[in-house]
Amino acid sequence: MNVDRNDNVAQQEDDAVQAYAPKSFLRLTERHSPGYLLAVIVGSIIAVDLFVLTILHAFNGLSATAEILTGTFVTALVLTPLLYLLAFYPLANEIRARRRMEEELKKLATTDNLTKLSNRAKFYEVIDREVERFKRHNQPLSLLLFDIDDFKTINDTHGHNVGDEVLKSLTRLVAAQLREIDYFVRWGGDEFIIVAPDTGIDKAAALAERARKVVEAHTFQTAGRFTLSFSVTQFKAGDTVDSFLKRADRGLYRAKEAGKNRVEECR
Numbered sequence: 001m002n003v004d005r006n007d008n009v010a011q012q013e014d015d016a017v018q019a020y021a022p023k024s025f026l027r028l029t030e031r032h033s034p035g036y037l038l039a040v041i042v043g044s045i046i047a048v049d050l051f052v053l054t055i056l057h058a059f060n061g062l063s064a065t066a067e068i069l070t071g072t073f074v075t076a077l078v079l080t081p082l083l084y085l086l087a088f089y090p091l092a093n094e095i096r097a098r099r100r101m102e103e104e105l106k107k108l109a110t111t112d113n114l115t116k117l118s119n120r121a122k123f124y125e126v127i128d129r130e131v132e133r134f135k136r137h138n139q140p141l142s143l144l145l146f147d148i149d150d151f152k153t154i155n156d157t158h159g160h161n162v163g164d165e166v167l168k169s170l171t172r173l174v175a176a177q178l179r180e181i182d183y184f185v186r187w188g189g190d191e192f193i194i195v196a197p198d199t200g201i202d203k204a205a206a207l208a209e210r211a212r213k214v215v216e217a218h219t220f221q222t223a224g225r226f227t228l229s230f231s232v233t234q235f236k237a238g239d240t241v242d243s244f245l246k247r248a249d250r251g252l253y254r255a256k257e258a259g260k261n262r263v264e265e266c267r
Helices: 008-018 023-028 034-059 063-109 120-137 151-158 160-175 201-217 241-257
Strands: 141-148 183-188 191-197 228-234 263-266
Touching (some): 120 183, 120 191, 120 241, 141 241, 151 160, 160 201, 201 228, 228 241, 241 263
Antiparallel strands (some): 141 191, 141 228
């Protein structure tokens, strides 16, 4: 298992989000856009009225004209908010659309396309946060790493389409055994990770054993029955994310060497 972080994932997410700019805002600031022309016209009316009214007031003359201009000035002031609202309404709609687009892009960037589980990018976001919680509050943190025993045989015998359906069915079956606080991640291929916050290794091992038994007893469409091998470990003082993952990886190797279909605890 490769435990190196893919630094390009976060950058790709940022690039995708930034590529979608609020075009309405750009149009409103162009010299020939309706919003820009409206602002110039209303501003000009108010400025001219203020200037003329000031002159008339200085010379105490043309009271009728002054009343007309005063009415025009007041009307402009009253209409200005409404006109600006009408001008900037498309911008407000596009900002909302942009936010929805950003949320969707972020979701796509952190979700596995096949299983709809979190992907590696999301895993690193979660594990970094949970490690910080461990350091601040000394709350237990465990990790379960598992894969399908002899998954290659399933693909070779039934084809990759069946293999994909197996992965989707498996994730639903395992997810039903998890708690709300757990994070379920597709690590790659048929390897999966469960991040278990506030959980010591004994409880994590019990969770792994429960999932292992459920899958062992289940008959999958076309593929029939198969088993899982688990490695379970708990974050320790002095650990890094990489050392945490490597210890889990070694445990999974031992589970395979010991005959598969088992839970290996890495203390």
